[in-house]
Amino acid sequence: MTEGRPTMKDVAAVAGVALKTVSRVVNGEPGVRTATAERVRRAVEQLGFRPNDSARLLRQGRRTCSIGLIVEDVSDPFYSTLNRAVEEVARAHGALLLTGSSAQDPERERELATAFCARRADGLIIVPTAADHGYLAPEMAAGTAVVAVDRPVPGLAADTVLSDNRGGSRAGVEHLLRQGHRRVGYLGDSPGIFTAVERLAGYQEAMAAAGCEVRPSWVSMARPDAVGIRLALDRMLAGRWPVTALMCGNNRTSVAVLRELGARGGSPALVGFDDFELADLLAVPVTVVAQDAVRLGRTAAELLFRRIGGEVGQPQRISLATRLVVRGSGEM
Structure with a gap:
């Protein structure tokens, strides 16, 4: 027997039949006597042979499933x-x-x-x-x-x-605006990502429709790492006009923001885009824009x-x- 995975040649040798006979039995083709086919099946089982379905389908011009x-x-x-x-x-x-x-x-x-x-x-x-x-x-x-x-x-x-990334983000910000917030910060993902751009646009549309300005320090667009989130929150929550609410652009950003706020002891209003595990079980359950x-x-x-x-x-x-x-x- 050849080294490694058993081949049809190995099955043919053990069963004492031609390679074509093994191929016919394995592929369910007619033209093989019952006794011969049974001998081939016993050899297949003995050797643990498994046909290469991908190669067979390609040879036949069929899909690989x-x-x-x-x-x-x-x-x-x-x-x-x-x-x-x-x-x-x-x-x-x-x-x-x-x-x-x-x-x-x-x-x-x-x-x-x-x-x-x-x-x-x-x-x-x-x-x-x-x-x-x-x-x-x-x-x-x-x-x-x-x-x-x-x-x-x-x-x-x-x-x-x-x-509907833009519409979902807009709905999340509108919810914050209905609660009386006018200084809403936005933390999104990398600006080269389509979803990040669309969700930022939804935030901007909601703020503009409500007549609320958007200060540059209130927006952060970057991959959600701990250091970046900390620096972004430093800008948004400090100064003369700190934000009173936050819109997070995805679940990883929401989790990173919640972790940083927990360390600070601060708790501005927050809505996150994307639900995440245990969001409903926190001390203050997290309001989210849920995708399906x-x-x-x-x-x-x-x-x-x-x-x-x-x-x-x-x-x-x-x-x-x-x-x-x-x-x-x-x-x-």
Whole structure:
């Protein structure tokens, strides 16, 4: 027997038959006598042979029954929930889900996408990080379906499933304004991210509609690390015109802000974009703008499988509503 994983040649040797006979039995093809087929099956079981379905399907020109999902960080509760929703739809279609995290690194995203395509995944669902996704155009031309989720794909005509980021952020700020706040600070993610830009725009629209100024010191757009959050809050909460309320642009920012405020002992009113675990169990439960990560993942996956199944037409752009969940932290 050859070293490593058993092959069809090994099965043929043990069963005492031709390689073609093993291939016919393994692939369920007719033309093999019952006794011979049984001998092949015993050899398969004895050796622990497993057919290479991917290679077989490629030789036959058929799909590989697998799809790829690239998110920013699979450990983030939002993306892990989205991942699970995609996985459930893939399972219902008899497909395997391959998942990777881009870590907001365009090169890593490209490596993952090309690796999935090299393994002939039937389609990709991607949370875009790169500024240009033209590298996927040849894959789409070759028949790989692509759906963007959470953010659009720059430079590519692809189906897109989004949350109403601008409207959700606007609703969160309007809630703070209704409580009487006029000095509202905003802490968002990196300004190069589509969702961060849209949520900042929602904040600005709500403040402008209420006739409230937005001072430069009241806005911070950066990745949510502890030092950056501390410095941003130093600016917002100090001086002659400190903010009395905060709008946080995502769940990681909300958690970092709450941790810093806890250390300071301060408690301005706060609304966060994205729900997060235990937000409803804190001493002051956190009011949030909730996205439906399950619906986002399911909608993107169902759209992808329709494309894989042959649905044609212009790329779709689907926007899903958000929901304001009032719990108490925005009313202080």
